[in-house]
Amino acid sequence: MADFFLFRGLSEENLASLEGIIFSRAACKGEDIFFEGGQALGFYGILQGRVKIYKTAFSGKEQILHIFGPGELFGEVAVFLSGNYPASATALEKSQLAFFPAEEFRDLLGKCPDITLRMLALLSKRLKDFAAMIEDLSLREVPSRLAAYLLLQQRDVGKDEFVLPLSKVQLASYLGTIPETLSRVLRRLADAEIVRVAGRNVHILDPERLEEEAFMINKKSRS
Amino acid sequence: MADFFLFRGLSEENLASLEGIIFSRAACKGEDIFFEGGQALGFYGILQGRVKIYKTAFSGKEQILHIFGPGELFGEVAVFLSGNYPASATALEKSQLAFFPAEEFRDLLGKCPDITLRMLALLSKRLKDFAAMIEDLSLREVPSRLAAYLLLQQRDVGKDEFVLPLSKVQLASYLGTIPETLSRVLRRLADAEIVRVAGRNVHILDPERLEEEAFMINKKSRS
DNA sequence: CGCCCGTTTGACAATGCTCAATGTTCGTGG
């Protein structure tokens, strides 16, 4: 089994129980895994590939809530709440998933306090991330969000040069905007020689000024 | 002790342990309970009064994440994550709070699988609520959010006439906008004879059209 | 009575979205 953090260091016996309840499932690129409102009989873990969790407006506009990769879980909320997924999930790439049936998993929780505690920590982290996202959407503007995103990538990768993990359409949706706006903002940053962009390749030329963009310095901060 | 849902039906012994670890604390109207980033040594329950949980921008603009009342808990996230509050909390009224120290509470969890499960459900519900808030902020406009809010109140109260539980400044902050905009939107709804507003008193005259506003019908839904 | 806070209103500015056109990249099938 893949090394889901949630299950690290589990006893042989419990790992065996776990193995006993999961199903493996493949998903092609673009395949829908579940839809918001759909009945939830369990949650998923990612063995390979990447998955986006998102909400859709009537207009068709999407807001991506999460992008998950190997070793991460999604759809867990439905396990502890009466069974409907609160958002939709679609594979971004050819993926291999593990399905954990809710009922069996809940039984297992009773036997493994360890897992339960880690699940609490996981949900707490998700909450913290969501709170940050709400803050971003409500209190910051698109350039600021983009700058923060780029700085985050820079830190994650540890280099000034990196490849965006998302298409610009998807990135726009993740940042709560649309591709046209993203393109323009990126253009402005490039014209200002703060970053260099070529396709998905990004080179951060001036981290200082990028940070100013991220925190909206030189704007209206009446600190 | 107040009837926190989390602790209903607990054994005598466990309730006693619980009583043993909590501290009571008063807070005046407008008093800050904790700030974002502050060290978190535990979480709170509300015995009396109401509390807002919010994020602040550099500009001073606020986004309210939650409004909590008697019987509700807040700050729990900090218990399962390394100890910093992800948002700030301020009393909206004169309040009476119960403080649960994190460490002692975690110990208690080991002895009460019941509480743990309920905590998982609680965090899951918070996540679902946050996901809905992100959806609102990103995919809907202010009139739509306001309409949805009013319809929610209507349903909660069970009447077409009710009193707003928040000042319009706070309501604006909750809806992710500013008082001026809220005032104008409310004016438009009143002029259209969809609602009648007098101070905090709201009378919903035309629920149908209010629902149209909420779901942006007659707008660009290219279904 | 007067001050302060919450609220409303107006004029304005700007952020970001829509629509439309065009160029580019990439994967697939001939």
Add this chain to the structure above:
DNA sequence: CCACGAACATTGAGCATTGTCAAACGGGCG
């Protein structure tokens, strides 16, 4: 291997929504 189409990406013009700033009003509390 190349050609084609679909999705991705960029750019421009225009505009809708909403935030900013300034002012004025009202009610409640000291």
